[in-house]
């Protein structure tokens with residue numbers, strides 16, 4: 126790591142910007158195109174909408190990245206050499222919106238002060254709804270095409286709203302979009318949104334809709350490339366789009382204390398298809414500038430793998446990439462099932478017009494299994510499994526029928542994760558179907574699997590043995606590095622105080638405000654990094670691991686200095702940016718300045734929309750390189766919670782409503798990061814963290830089958846395939862137990878069932894009693910219970926955490942063995958990262 130003391134653009138910034146621009150079109154989803162795109166022979170554009178100049182590169186909160194600059198859509202269009210004839214409108218809108226937003230934040234700040242509340246906590250994630258306004262668009266101006274950019278922003282700390290200006294379009298927006306659509310032959314609605322917006326009312330009255338999403342620093346340039354046909358969109362939706370009242374979760378979302386996940390396994394397309402509700406745009410849907418023909422060739426299945434080939438031919442006249450999606454419909458006579466479940470997908474390489482490629486799939490047969498709560502088993506129930514192949518969840522054909530003669534027990538587990546007070550909904554109508562389905566089922570080639578050929582996997586739930594507890598030997602970390610002793614000998618040589626220090630992040634504050642900003646930038650070594658491991662074992666040479674946020678890049682302070690006392694000091698605020706009234710306080714012109722301009726990659730949802738694991742890996746590689754440059758060891762990303770509802774304010778950070786898509790993206794971005802020596806990821810937030818309302822004290826109530834098949838399966842895939850070294854537990858409770866205090870999920874499932882051997886950290890301040898919880902049913906998580914249940918480190922670390930652990934130790938409520946076990950998990954990672 127070298128400190129960058131020049132403010133000039135660095136080579137890596139250019140290289141990464143080019144890569145992001147190149148891969149961004151893979152995340153754009155063309156929702157509709159009646160011969161408008163790509164725009165040919167256009168010179169002048171009529172550009173309108175709240176995202177045209179105020180383009181959104183990603184959401185707010187710890188997931189926001191402090192970039193040097195990002196291209197807006199207005200800039201991108203001008204960079205491409207086109208003229209914009211609606212500058213007046215853009216100026217007027219910008220001016221209006223600046224005042225509107227200032228007013229909104231000033232009122233919020235005043236309200237917080239009056240109520241004696243911490244303004245930072247109270248304002249977190251809050252954004253004004255897009256208002257109505259009276260700025261007329263000028264359709265008399267001649268332009269070759271019109272573009273309306275509709276933007277929405279959300280972020281950590283608040284959920285989205287069922288209101289115009291958020292999920293719904295405002296009157297002004299609808300009016301302006303339809304006016305432009307009427308007056309210009311070539312009109313494109315661009316969606317610069319992190320999640321769903323309702324389009325039912327207008328979609329049939331406009332010729333082209335391009336979901337651009339939020340693509341980070343090259344958003345504007347990448348949009349111009351796609352509009353002008355220098356690149357083509359090849360993304361598909363990773364979440365179903367429909368009016369919000371049609372989602373199964375809407376009725377049971379956003380509850381303050383107990384959130385009942387009554388929809389069970391019927392999340393996203395699993396619900397829409399099984400209950401035959403027509404979405405606006407289905408899961409897996411997306412057009413391109415060309416067309417493809419998919420010809421599935423060979424299917425073969427054994428007890429371990431399902432292999433398949435499909436020939437994909439570009440039958441149109443433009444280059445493109447296609448995604449091949451594989452779904453299964455399972456027998457449902459013994460246990461309710463979803464109409465279909467995604468079990469695999471792959472994207473082709475770029476295919477020129479007329480070109481073909483044969484895609485080969487190898488998928489684990491275990492993806493066909495279902496969890497039977499009654500006997501705590503993952504099972505392949507006897508019967509017929511229909512394999513469906515296509516390019517969207519509603520455009521598939523049955524390619525084979527796999528028949529299993531008797532029930533197979535794939536794994537014998539324990540009933541874990543707690544209980545609810547309700548039973549899940551069940552479909553009461555025939556599912557979605559299409560004309561040829563019955564015939565396809567009848568004609569499908571049959572492949573038989575015999576139950577007797579399968580083996581049942583047993584899990585060892587025994588407590589991890591850590592051997593002798595304390596020793597009188599004295600060692601330093603060098604003895605571990607020189608292989609004189611192993612990590613555990615070192616742990617045993619520590620005093621209980623030393624071992625306990627390891628179990629929290631580094632601290633020298635005990636209150637929010639004691640440090641500049643504890644959430645999001647508690648590191649003392651790297652300006653703006655979110656946290657770091659303890660300094661208390663420095664004299665024993667134990668290295669310190671630095672953690673920085675993501676997932677849309679690395680979140681650091683862009684400018685910092687080092688004070689005379691050697692203290693690192695941000696010169697630009699990080700998490701509190703825009704909230705500080707006292708803007709001048711950080712200005713200090715004589716100090717040497719250092720620069721940390723990190724690249725903003727597309728948001729999680731956009732990466733998932735690429736349906737291309739290679740793309741996720743490339744973004745991981747970019748992050749890994751920048752971690753090397755800026756001295757970050759652990760990236761606090763990817764975030765892979767399930768998009769249970771479009772209302773979740775952090776959905777933009779997450780990948781998908783589907784566990785397979787979520788898990789694979791997390792695994793591949795981790796692989797990309799881990800190509801870099803000593804660098805790793807933290808998969809977060811484990812688990813069932815699906816709303817921001819009362820985020821630290823909300824209880825996700827989920828029946829075990831849904832918990833395992835939906836909310837944990839994504840993490841299972843990420844752990845097994847990506848092998849990250851860290852997991853972050855979530856703020857919420859799971860069936861009444863804090864995720865950070867939950868032995869079932871943290872030890873029995875994560876370690877015993879899945880074999881995770883890194884360390885688990887809490888989310889920031891989950892144990893902090895100074896975070897207000899008055900008026901809510903549940904309280905904070907307990908530091909001692911964190912350690913006992915398998916949450917090895919408490920972040921960002923408070924003196925009260927260490928005190929709690931030591932007091933409990935004195936009272937016999939936690940054993941030295943339990944402390945050692947957590948310390949060992951942490952030191953193992955410190956050791957492994959220093960080897961890599």
Ligand code: BGC
Nearest residue numbers: 187644645655674761888889
């Ligand atoms: C967020 C985490 C983040 C952490 C550190 C928390 O508020 O929930 O996702 O990693 O802060 O900034």
